[in-house]
Amino acid sequence: MRARKxxxxxxxxxxxxxxxxxxxxxxxxxxxxxxFFKIFTGKLDSSQIGYTIGSIxxxxxxISLTIxxxxxxxxWTSKVTIK
Numbered sequence: 001m002r003a004r005k006x007x008x009x010x011x012x013x014x015x016x017x018x019x020x021x022x023x024x025x026x027x028x029x030x031x032x033x034x035x036f037f038k039i040f041t042g043k044l045d046s047s048q049i050g051y052t053i054g055s056i057x058x059x060x061x062x063i064s065l066t067i068x069x070x071x072x073x074x075x076w077t078s079k080v081t082i083k
Contacts, residue, residue, distance in 0.1 A: 008076030015069035022066065029059055 018056040022029070038044055063072060 011069045011073030018066040
């Protein structure tokens, strides 16, 4: 039980770091979303399309990992009440 609580605090610490990173890289996130919509207009060449799709995959993994770390960190550090 103690190890799980410690890991929960580590998860929260990592989630805080990843959240600050998302806030710091917000202009790049908006640029990636904007470039994603430019794919359908045909204004990007193949290397730019590949870079944009790779960036989208990165952001999906980054944001989903941040959310999962927050969820499990809060879940494992909360007080357990059994009725």
